[in-house]
Amino acid sequence: MSKYQAPYGTQDILPADQPYWRWVIGEAEALSLRYGFLRLDPPLFEDTQIFLKGSGEASDFVVQKEMYTLEKDEGQSITFRPEFTPGVMRAYLEHGLHAGPQPVKLYSIGPIFRHDRPQAGRYRQHTQFNAEIFGEQDPVADLEVMLLAYNLYRDLGYRGLSFQLNSTGCPRCKPAYIARLVEHLSTYAAQLGEVDQIRLSRNPLRILDTKDAGMEPVLSQAPRLLDHLCDECRTHFAELRGYLDVLATPYVINSRLVRGLDYYTKTVFEVWAEGIGAQAAVCGGGRYDGLAEMLGGPPVPGVGFASGIERIILGLKASNIVPAPLPEPPIFVAYLGGGARAKAVEIVFALRDAGLGARLAFGWEPRSLKSQMREAGRLDAAWVIIVGESELTAGQVSVRDMKTSQQFPVPLPDVVPWLQNRLAA
């Protein structure tokens, strides 16, 4: 092993895994375009404030701890994006997309950075597929985003998917609910675990999705967010459910599903899948009508989701779903003798220029044909062109069909068209 390793929490995506990546990202893009989403690539890093705004006091210190922040030029603090949404929103406002026709449907794919302790499906650099709709209140926008996510997993072959759905209300109804929740939980304060004690004052909503099984009796009697929605939020939620029913999309109301950040409003959802360890959610999303204003823009409603590509691939592997292999060059060019080698070089580039995939036998020392044939076999070449000295004196080469072990003499000028014909068949 070499002296250096990939940094903690990062990973190399080796050629063996690339078929998964190409497939998943390809499906995500194809589906996005079919739904009318357009791609937007924000920079890898932003002004740190972009990510701090909207995270609120509750999670503030946590957010700082888990971001990759750089203080470079004086007074300028930049942070490698820990999520897409704030940067995409910033770009939307900066370039006046909010002044054009609404809604604006955008998607992004790229790396995300979080200073977490890594675990299964969670890395310090991971890749997200992100989609959002800005400038639309209509619950049908929520629906579009949800189905884009859901149908991506469906098209990739996932089975046993479940939609978890909740509404977290809005600034009008959420605070009153939180007050009631705190009131309820305070009477059971003694039963709260250490972690939940802290949450009670800092981020009480998160107690709802605690992993402390002993809390079940207390939580089952806790007031439900859905029972405390204002009229607007209740109507929005009911309409969304109506659309889901129309499409016969299965979902489970999960009144304990919450989001940590302040700018989330109304709809919250996750798609859960089996087989990726403790991280059941393969995607999380929701509505964030408050974000634009927090970034100093006009009020712009937004709804979106993000999904980790690494987790999607973990799930595919757990389900034994295998992507199509990447195409490999069908032709291998072997040679015998120094003069033949120059001709082999000429042939291999001519084949490539003609659009045919071809590999050349390497090795400066004279190589035995056996070793070159072995290599061709290992590489699963369909055709091997043998450029031998005896053939060359006759102005031709031997072309071997590796499937049938048949070998054909082909005049030099005809080699490219000859193989084009065979490969087209």
Added chain:
RNA sequence: GUGACUGUAGUGCAGUGGUUAACGCGCCUGGUUGUGGCCCAGGAGAUCGAGGGUUCAAAUCCCUCCAGUCACCCCA
């Protein structure tokens, strides 16, 4: 930040105090002239994660460190 577990060739692993650290896969070379897969024979490749300690003797026992995995925290 907390906890549990794990570090032996490229890779997957065997080996729990006693000579040259085993095996599968992969890699290389042969098996008569210039022909792959299967088979056969050979070969290369390991500071046993690092440092210290115990012992006549350590991959094996002890300590420290490092690295990784999983989980907690957090999850945007």
